[in-house]
Amino acid sequence: MTKSNISSLGELLLDRMNPVLLREFRQLSRNRIVFSIIFLCLAAFMLTSGIYIMTAMDNLSTGSASLQQGKNLFNSLATMLILATFTFVPLYTGIRFGIERRKGKQDLMYTSSIPPWHIVFGKTMTAAQLTLLIFSLALPFLAFTYLLRGVDLANAALTILALFIGAVLGAQAVLLFMAIPMNLVVRIIISVLLILPTFFSYYIAASIVLLWSGGAMLAFGSPFSTHGFIPILIFALIIVISLSGTLFTMTTALIAPPSSNRAFAIRSYNSIAAIVIMAATLICLHKGSSLDAIAITASFLLAGACLSLIASSAETTTRSLRVQRTIPKNIFKRLLVFPLYQGRINGIVWSLGWMLVLSCIITAATVMDGEEPYEVASVLGSVILYTLGYTLVSIFIHRKLLIRKFKAGITPVITGVFILIMILAPFLFAFFSGSKSRIDKAWSLFSPVDDDYMGHISEHLTGAVILVVIGLILNGVPMIKSILSFCPLQKTAPGPAKVAEPEPETEPQNPLNCDDNPAVPKGPPAL
Amino acid sequence: MVVDVQHLNKAFGRVKAVDDVSFNIHAGQIFGFVGPNGAGKTTTMRILATLEEQDSGDIFFDSFSIQEDPEAARRAIGYVPDSLPSHRDITVFEFLDFFGRAYGLRGGQLKSAISNVVEFTGLTEMLNKTLASLSKGIKQRVSVGRALIHNPPVMLLDEPAAGLDPRARVELRELLSALAGMNKAILISSHILTELTEICSGVVIIERGRILAQGTVSEILKKGHSNRNLSVSGTGETSFLKHELLSCPGVVDARIEGSKVVASIEGGDDIQAQILNQLVSKGCPICQFYAEETDLEDIFMEITKGEVQ
Numbered sequence: 095m096t097k098s099n100i101s102s103l104g105e106l107l108l109d110r111m112n113p114v115l116l117r118e119f120r121q122l123s124r125n126r127i128v129f130s131i132i133f134l135c136l137a138a139f140m141l142t143s144g145i146y147i148m149t150a151m152d153n154l155s156t157g158s159a160s161l162q163q164g165k166n167l168f169n170s171l172a173t174m175l176i177l178a179t180f181t182f183v184p185l186y187t188g189i190r191f192g193i194e195r196r197k198g199k200q201d202l203m204y205t206s207s208i209p210p211w212h213i214v215f216g217k218t219m220t221a222a223q224l225t226l227l228i229f230s231l232a233l234p235f236l237a238f239t240y241l242l243r244g245v246d247l248a249n250a251a252l253t254i255l256a257l258f259i260g261a262v263l264g265a266q267a268v269l270l271f272m273a274i275p276m277n278l279v280v281r282i283i284i285s286v287l288l289i290l291p292t293f294f295s296y297y298i299a300a301s302i303v304l305l306w307s308g309g310a311m312l313a314f315g316s317p318f319s320t321h322g323f324i325p326i327l328i329f330a331l332i333i334v335i336s337l338s339g340t341l342f343t344m345t346t347a348l349i350a351p352p353s354s355n356r357a358f359a360i361r362s363y364n365s366i367a368a369i370v371i372m373a374a375t376l377i378c379l380h381k382g383s384s385l386d387a388i389a390i391t392a393s394f395l396l397a398g399a400c401l402s403l404i405a406s407s408a409e410t411t412t413r414s415l416r417v418q419r420t421i422p423k424n425i426f427k428r429l430l431v432f433p434l435y436q437g438r439i440n441g442i443v444w445s446l447g448w449m450l451v452l453s454c455i456i457t458a459a460t461v462m463d464g465e466e467p468y469e470v471a472s473v474l475g476s477v478i479l480y481t482l483g484y485t486l487v488s489i490f491i492h493r494k495l496l497i498r499k500f501k502a503g504i505t506p507v508i509t510g511v512f513i514l515i516m517i518l519a520p521f522l523f524a525f526f527s528g529s530k531s532r533i534d535k536a537w538s539l540f541s542p543v544d545d546d547y548m549g550h551i552s553e554h555l556t557g558a559v560i561l562v563v564i565g566l567i568l569n570g571v572p573m574i575k576s577i578l579s580f581c582p583l584q585k586t587a588p589g590p591a592k593v594a595e596p597e598p599e600t601e602p603q604n605p606l607n608c609d610d611n612p613a614v615p616k617g618p619p620a621l
Numbered sequence: 622m623v624v625d626v627q628h629l630n631k632a633f634g635r636v637k638a639v640d641d642v643s644f645n646i647h648a649g650q651i652f653g654f655v656g657p658n659g660a661g662k663t664t665t666m667r668i669l670a671t672l673e674e675q676d677s678g679d680i681f682f683d684s685f686s687i688q689e690d691p692e693a694a695r696r697a698i699g700y701v702p703d704s705l706p707s708h709r710d711i712t713v714f715e716f717l718d719f720f721g722r723a724y725g726l727r728g729g730q731l732k733s734a735i736s737n738v739v740e741f742t743g744l745t746e747m748l749n750k751t752l753a754s755l756s757k758g759i760k761q762r763v764s765v766g767r768a769l770i771h772n773p774p775v776m777l778l779d780e781p782a783a784g785l786d787p788r789a790r791v792e793l794r795e796l797l798s799a800l801a802g803m804n805k806a807i808l809i810s811s812h813i814l815t816e817l818t819e820i821c822s823g824v825v826i827i828e829r830g831r832i833l834a835q836g837t838v839s840e841i842l843k844k845g846h847s848n849r850n851l852s853v854s855g856t857g858e859t860s861f862l863k864h865e866l867l868s869c870p871g872v873v874d875a876r877i878e879g880s881k882v883v884a885s886i887e888g889g890d891d892i893q894a895q896i897l898n899q900l901v902s903k904g905c906p907i908c909q910f911y912a913e914e915t916d917l918e919d920i921f922m923e924i925t926k927g928e929v930q
Contacts, residue, residue, distance in 0.1 A: 113722035206724055
């Protein structure tokens with residue numbers, strides 16, 4: 095292969111590459127912090143390995159050689175990898191993204207015609223590449239641990255894979271936080287305080303379990319352990335892909351123009367992901383695992399739907415002309431796509447729909463396992479109704495009291511505070527009145543936390559229904575208006591005013607012209 | 622291409638940053654966007670650049686609307702913000718290359734676009750330097766080059782001359798004139814009004830989010846300044862000259878400024894001739910008599926109140 099061939103191949107590859115990723119690569123190669131971290135990691139890996147080798151040699155000479163030396167070194171190196179990748183990679187990619195998104199100083203790539211998903215994809219790939227770079231530094235040392243004995247290759251590979259996926263997911267989560275329109279410092283603090291320790295602790299636990307349990311199958315629990323490893327891996331990958339996709343679509347939606355239907359990609363993707371996860375669980379069930387697996391999976395998804403319902407209250411109800419044009423004219427089609435459009439009510443309908451489906455699945459699974467259908471349905475029903483009730487009341491609080499000071503995005507925070515107050519209320523009553531009776535009657539204050547929830551299930555159900563009814567009464571009119579406003583555009587938008595354009599005397603010469611420039615619109619696109 | 626801004630409104634909380642702003646710019650025109658700090662210039666520019674979304678109103682580029690098709694609007698616009706690029710870890714070439722790719726240029730098209738822009742902005746020697754190492758003037762040229770990389774028909778420049786030395790300003794002015802010569806519609810906001818007078822074909826004066834005046838520079842000069850200033854000096858007493866001037870027809874006000882008297886008059890050249898006649902007939906020893914030139918700065922000072930929101 096000649097030099098020119100290699101060069102043209104290189105250019106072809108660059109042309110195929112995501113521009114954001116290419117820019118990040120170029121910046122990465124000059125970044126002093128990245129270089130410092132890489133050298134620091136390399137030094138730490140070398141030092142740790144050196145200490146272990148010296149100890150191993152010492153033990154060998156004294157005749158007390160341990161078969162666990164490799165495992166110990168592997169664990170130490172994995173911990174260092176976690177420290178480096180779970181803190182540095184998400185913070186590096188996240189903070190850069192946050193700075194670029196800073197209000198008033200947005201990076202100019204947001205004024206270019208690059209689609210928002212390309213930006214998020216580029217950033218995610220940068221995180222993956224940086225993680226890979228740090229992992230590649232550790233790989234020779236990790237391979238060396240095999241020679242010291244005590245390391246099972248399959249487990250080691252699985253641990254490395256899990257760590258890699260975790261680091262990239264962590265970076266995706268930080269990217270999502272950095273896309274939220276609020277103060278950059280607050281975003282960084284929240285990212286550091288909430289996301290990183292969660293992933294950090296989870297993966298330390300996971301790596302310890304994987305390494306010390308003697309096998310990956312045991313780590314995943316009994317339902318799967320006897321039926322082969324492949325289904326577990328596929329199931330885990332489906333979960334990871336779903337989570338990664340959710341984070342990706344949410345980040346993309348947050349940086350997309352407000353005039354677009356930001357909710358469509360998130361809700362479509364999550365609907366498909368939920369179906370795939372449930373299908374995978376059913377396949378596992380067919381292979382002989384317990385009915386509990388279905389109930390657990392559906393419960394996790396239900397928790398996600400509850401969060402989605404609360405988050406829906408942050409959506410704005412005004413739809414741009416651009417979005418209105420895409421609303422179908424056919425009433426049945428319109429009803430079908432209603433939950434996939436941006437808007438508070440649309441989001442609530444979508445979340446409620448999923449909640450109902452998942453509740454039915456959980457109830458069916460538990461009933462088949464011998465549980466009482468009424469009890470399960472009541473608990474699930476009260477949870478759903480409480481979530482809906484709190485959200486509706488919070489929407490009212492925002493709409494009537496805080497709308498002048500805060501945008502709709504504050505509503506989930508109000509819901510969170512509201513739930514917290516409702517949880518604390520019985521305890522506060524008990525504290526100030528000196529009686530414990532209030533704690534026993536937590537249900538009377540719409541509190542979702544009760545030491546005898548099942549014992550008071552009918553009271554909780556009644557309370558949750560009352561809360562929902564109050565919410566519906568308080569928000570009835572705007573809700574109906576919002577539903578009625580979901581119709582296709584009736585009139586065409588006013589066109590531009592006719593302006594007499596001065597005819598240029600001669601055709602001006604444009605030295606910037608390049609033939610067939612796709613970036614420049616050739617003519618007015620059809621509206 | 623015609624940029625038609627129609628009834629644009631934008632509020633941040635209770636503050637109305639842009640209040641029913643409407644104007645239009647034609648291809649080949651340079652339009653000056655003038656106003657005190659906090660007048661709403663940058664917000665309007667950011668809405669045009671799709672960085673902010675308007676509360677109501679719309680902007681049309683020929684026939685498509687920014688609200689309907691923001692992606693097409695982005696392809697039609699080259700935006701030069703008030704802040705200069707200053708990345709430490711990216712060279713001029715990489716910066717231009719990235720934005721070329723971001724606008725969908727690839728292969729030969731990208732190469733040709735970069736070389737055209739580099740030649741046009743005179744950045745050939747700077748291609749391998751990092752942005753942080755460049756002077757303000759060069760950074761501004763890089764910024765203009767970046768905005769031109771996809772050859773947009775509309776250019777938006779927010780305070781492009783701010784912080785530049787006189788030479789860099791002259792170079793920027795030449796660059797803008799050359800761009801107008803390429804039939805691009807240019808909207809430029811600036812505080813340096815004397816420069817705008819020289820290069821702009823039209824002006825929009827904005828304060829507290831509202832348009833106070835708009836039109837061609839000559840129209841604004843005519844409309845904005847109903848009174849013209851007459852500078853008169855003689856060999857006699859200035860107080861006597863002032864007294865005599867005030868008795869002349871069309872003189873609204875007169876004040877002593879050093880050795881001369883400046884009279885504010887209503888009317889044109891015929892009134893000016895009458896005043897001169899009357900002063901001479903009354904025996905005033907006149908040695909200088911001329912109408913002061915009114916510039917955009919005078920108009921700006923006269924019609925704006927310097928109020929910010």
